[in-house]
Amino acid sequence: MSKLRFRISMSFDGFVAGPNQSVENPLGVGGERLHEWVVALASWRAPHGLEGGEVNESTPVVEESLENIGATLMGRNMFGGHPGPWDAENPWKGWWGKNPPFHHPVFVLTHHAREPLEMDGGTTFTFVTDGIESALEQARRAAGGKDVALAGGAKAAQQYLAAGLVDEMEIHLVPTLLGGGERLFEGVGDNLHGLELVRTVATPQVTHLKFARR
């Protein structure tokens, strides 16, 4: 069956975004430090339209995470813009420009209904207002037999983790502290809901810890 696969970069003190997130600073103060390891990689830069970059021990981990994904799920905060109802005159279209790096259907969890938004390069944002299970069902259908990526942010991930709906999770643990911001595992409970550590790839910049159901 099509799996729900979640991966995210997390600080050593458990944050996936720094404090004071805003349109100008979507990752919060210091949050960009969580992504330095991946932004340096050729295999991340290419799909984001950037040249150059490194090939290192993290490369196969990132390549694997991009394979066999047919649809993406994300929370409203990750799609971004502003809280509350959409701006009717100048609606927010995501952080990623005209040609977002997804190139497949993306489902955005929100309390505010909105028509689907078609972007260049095969990315369509569909706004789902009837809950995480409906969004997952729609994403699975759209993925056409491939897996569904859960892109974040923290609150969307917490809901899917707590409901036991995540089939694979890879935490890219970055050896630094943020000291504040959005915690990944807040309210998820006192266990990993059936997920077990199945692989660790260690580098000086980041430790990749992959969890799956046995």
Add this chain to the structure above:
Amino acid sequence: MSKLRFRISMSFDGFVAGPNQSVENPLGVGGERLHEWVVALASWRAPHGLEGGEVNESTPVVEESLENIGATLMGRNMFGGHPGPWDAENPWKGWWGKNPPFHHPVFVLTHHAREPLEMDGGTTFTFVTDGIESALEQARRAAGGKDVALAGGAKAAQQYLAAGLVDEMEIHLVPTLLGGGERLFEGVGDNLHGLELVRTVATPQVTHLKFARR
């Protein structure tokens, strides 16, 4: 120079003890799950007077952490018993019985003065009321050229980490959630105060991440 070396087991959501710590349940609810990996090891069981146990990839990590230690520092909460002034009639003597596993001088941070307590096997508990730097200085002197171990708990560790006084830190990251309890990195700030990841040893039960000053 004699180093201050800290090692502790931490859950994937950043807790070093579960919620509701008590004399009956010193590690808090679920906290024993953080220590299953080490209690199973022969190299931990022997100094605690227990027979048997495994030898595995964690063995050299634990053996290294026990080497060249001449004194130990700990917080009042780790020494345990009860908060506030010591019971004059029946003073708490630690969790470890008549012959604690330290076999060297131990310095306990407390707000409540008390005479030193000599136990069997070479362990003496000295109670320090004039702060973390004084305790470290006393421990260094007592260590006679060897290193000082910072045993915990969370609050003592936070103070030494935030002050930049820790020279080596090894986190034994356990792939489970506790969902509540005592967080290790609360109030430590937005960086590791000069510590950098220098080694990772990955096993299915625990990931050992060692930090040091370069």
